[in-house]
Amino acid sequence: xxxxxxxxxxxxxxxxxxxxxxxxxxxxxxxxxxxxxxxxxxxxxxxxxxxxxxxxxxxxxxxxxxxxxxxxxxxxxxxxxxx
Amino acid sequence: xxxxxxxxxxxxxxxxxxxxxxxxxxxxxxxxxxxxxxxxxxxxxxxxxxxxxxxxxxxxxxxxxxxxxxxxxxxxxxxxxxxxxxxxxxxxxxxxxxxxxxxxxxxxxxxxxxxxxxxxxxxxxxxxxxxxxxxxxxxxxxxxxxxxxxxxxxxxxxxxxxxxxxxxxxxxxxxxxxxxxxxxxxxxxxxxxxxxxxxxxxxxxxxxxxxxxxxxxxxxxxxxxxxxxxxxxxxxxxxxxxxxxxxxxxxxxxxxxxxxxxxxxxxxxxxxxxxxxxxxxxxxxxxxxxxxxxxxxxxxxxxxxxxxxxxxxxxxxxxxxxxxxxxxxxxxxxxxxxxxxxxxxxxxxxxxxxxxxxxxxxxxxxxxxxxxxxxxxxxxxxxxxxxxxxxxxxxxxxxxxxxxxxxxxxxxxxxxxxxxxxxxxxxxxxxxxxxxxxxxxxxxxxxxxxxxxxxxxxxxxxxxxxxxxxxxxxxxxxxxxxxxxxxxxxxxxxxxxxxxxxxxxxxxxxxxxxxxxxxxxxxxxxxxxxxxxxxxxxxxxxxxxxxxxxxxxxxxxxxxxxxxxxxxxxxxxxxxxx
Numbered sequence: 001x002x003x004x005x006x007x008x009x010x011x012x013x014x015x016x017x018x019x020x021x022x023x024x025x026x027x028x029x030x031x032x033x034x035x036x037x038x039x040x041x042x043x044x045x046x047x048x049x050x051x052x053x054x055x056x057x058x059x060x061x062x063x064x065x066x067x068x069x070x071x072x073x074x075x076x077x078x079x080x081x082x083x
Numbered sequence: 084x085x086x087x088x089x090x091x092x093x094x095x096x097x098x099x100x101x102x103x104x105x106x107x108x109x110x111x112x113x114x115x116x117x118x119x120x121x122x123x124x125x126x127x128x129x130x131x132x133x134x135x136x137x138x139x140x141x142x143x144x145x146x147x148x149x150x151x152x153x154x155x156x157x158x159x160x161x162x163x164x165x166x167x168x169x170x171x172x173x174x175x176x177x178x179x180x181x182x183x184x185x186x187x188x189x190x191x192x193x194x195x196x197x198x199x200x201x202x203x204x205x206x207x208x209x210x211x212x213x214x215x216x217x218x219x220x221x222x223x224x225x226x227x228x229x230x231x232x233x234x235x236x237x238x239x240x241x242x243x244x245x246x247x248x249x250x251x252x253x254x255x256x257x258x259x260x261x262x263x264x265x266x267x268x269x270x271x272x273x274x275x276x277x278x279x280x281x282x283x284x285x286x287x288x289x290x291x292x293x294x295x296x297x298x299x300x301x302x303x304x305x306x307x308x309x310x311x312x313x314x315x316x317x318x319x320x321x322x323x324x325x326x327x328x329x330x331x332x333x334x335x336x337x338x339x340x341x342x343x344x345x346x347x348x349x350x351x352x353x354x355x356x357x358x359x360x361x362x363x364x365x366x367x368x369x370x371x372x373x374x375x376x377x378x379x380x381x382x383x384x385x386x387x388x389x390x391x392x393x394x395x396x397x398x399x400x401x402x403x404x405x406x407x408x409x410x411x412x413x414x415x416x417x418x419x420x421x422x423x424x425x426x427x428x429x430x431x432x433x434x435x436x437x438x439x440x441x442x443x444x445x446x447x448x449x450x451x452x453x454x455x456x457x458x459x460x461x462x463x464x465x466x467x468x469x470x471x472x473x474x475x476x477x478x479x480x481x482x483x484x485x486x487x488x489x490x491x492x493x494x495x496x497x498x499x500x501x502x503x504x505x506x507x508x509x510x511x512x513x514x515x516x517x518x519x520x521x522x523x524x525x526x527x528x529x530x531x532x533x534x535x536x537x538x539x540x541x542x543x544x545x546x547x548x549x550x551x552x553x554x555x556x557x558x559x560x561x562x563x564x565x566x567x568x569x570x571x572x573x574x575x576x577x578x579x580x581x582x583x584x585x586x587x588x589x590x591x592x593x594x595x596x597x598x599x600x601x602x603x604x605x606x607x608x609x610x611x612x613x614x615x616x617x618x619x620x621x622x623x624x625x626x627x628x629x630x631x632x633x634x635x636x637x638x639x640x641x642x643x644x645x646x647x648x649x650x651x652x653x654x655x656x657x658x659x660x661x
Contacts, residue, residue, distance in 0.1 A: 067172065
């Protein structure tokens with residue numbers, strides 16, 4: 001029982017971390033900080049514009065796979081994986 | 084018959100033949116196969132199927148066109164419609180898969196131990212899904228009438244018949260395998276023209292990189308810089324900074340689309356088809372890869388289409404195209420009424436400008452950009468034929484997923500779950516097929532006679548999912564104590580406030596002039612447009628639910644144990660109705 005609670009807490013911490021990154025790349029870099037970031041260039045892209053139309057999407061893909069891998073490890077550690 | 088038409092017939096009908104063959108091979112024999120494809124779909128397959136399920140006629144046809152004319156403002160669709168999958172993968176899909184039931188309302192009924200919660204969820208699901216289907220059916224009709232020059236109604240009929248064959252025969256099993264094929268068709272159809280156009284304009288075959296490259300005309304100027312110059316010269320807002328309605332509006336819009344995406348039942352249902360919790364997590368990742376393939380190409384398609392359009396009309400500053408010398412695609416789209424020219428100053432040349440008085444391109448429908456793009460870029464006919472087949476694949480695959488969501492919620496949740504609990508499996512299967520047939524007929528009728536409010540309803544579908552379904556599911560998983568009463572109160576107030584705001588702006592049931600508070604200034608709440616209001620509705624839902632729960636007491640102990648059980652993957656079986 002205790003194990004299950006710490007498993008859930010670790011999961012929540014992981015989700016929290018992922019959602020912070022999720023928020024920063026899209027709402028942060030893509031929307032709120034777009035003007036200062038646009039002064040920086042990435043090739044022909046303004047950086048803020050790049051985050052809004054490209055970078056945030058690549059980050060989302062990475063996040064979902066990373067979360068999935070971390071959770072598989074966590075399942076093993078707490079011995080709660082599917083039989 | 085000309086070459087283009089011949090190629091289009093070949094592309095469209097060979098893709099249909101492929102879908103039929105798959106449907107025949109993957110017939111459903113049990114309710115488990117009909118609702119969740121027997122639970123044996125691999126994460127990779129499920130990822131592709133989710134991609135096709137999710138990417139509708141709106142993603143394929145409309146989105147790049149919207150971006151072409153909104154510029155930076157169009158980012159809300161790119162971030163909103165992909166960011167939702169992060170929420171889905173972490174907050175909903177694994178736990179709902181672990182619980183192991185067939186439908187979303189069934190999960191809500193178990194978690195909130197309440198038939199009224201189930202009925203509210205079914206109502207939200209049906210309204211959201213039906214409004215969505217109208218759009219798909221219109222897409223099918225338009226694609227047929229433009230490319231094969233058959234009557235709109237006949238095109239719609241053919242589309243309905245095709246969906247009927249594989250959705251009714253195969254259920255979720257047939258739909259899954261056809262969606263995999265449809266994903267392949269649509270992604271080829273979308274990226275091949277984009278690769279050609281990117282190569283033409285920038286010399287870089289990868290559209291995502293081409294958009295950030297210099298032009299291939301030897302000027303050494305970046306494509307986006309040149310586009311900014313061209314549009315601002317004509318008085319439009321700068322392409323890379325034009326922020327639709329301000330930052331707060333874009334913020335709320337993006338958030339609404341994200342949580343709306345995560346709350347759409349036809350997408351969530353797809354996660355019930357995989358064999359395990361681990362597979363549910365990774366199929367969200369694969370789904371996002373397959374979706375990102377299209378969504379990172381779309382901004383390049385949009386910007387390049389805008390660039391080509393501007394360049395065709397005004398090849399160099401001050402030298403405008405003679406109307407008599409307009410290209411063939413221009414004439415073709417003029418025939419459909421989606422492109423209109425009016426020679427206001429009677430000089431025989433086309434002037435395109437942000438100034439309404441001087442602008443002679445009186446109508447450029449945004450939806451034609453993707454479809455006309457290959458022709459504008461002078462690509463070969465087989466590429467144009469492929470785009471027609473791709474548009475149809477996008478519309479049909481989404482329509483099938485929505486039809487399944489509707490028919491399962493009626494036959495499984497309403498009939499088996501509430502009204503006739505002793506329905507045998509065989510009769511339940513039969514009734515799902517009958518309900519699906521009826522749904523196709525209703526959807527076809529609505530596509531043929533679109534209600535006046537059809538255009539506004541897609542916003543309502545997302546608003547509904549965002550303000551009702553997503554918060555209810557999330558609280559059900561992350562708050563053990565959330566009670567049934569509180570959840571129902573939250574759902575009702577979330578939908579209520581969202582609908583009030585939308586109706587106040589667009590009229591009750593979208594009938595103009597029926598705004599009940601009189602003419603307030605547009606977007607009166609913090610400048611948020613009605614389409615972006617789902618996020619506020621969700622906030623209201625959360626607040627109301629937590630307050631009611633505080634006042635009326637927690638969920639019973641056995642429900643709290645149920646929640647603890649679906650939070651851990653251990654002991655998950657295939658989805659079943661027991």
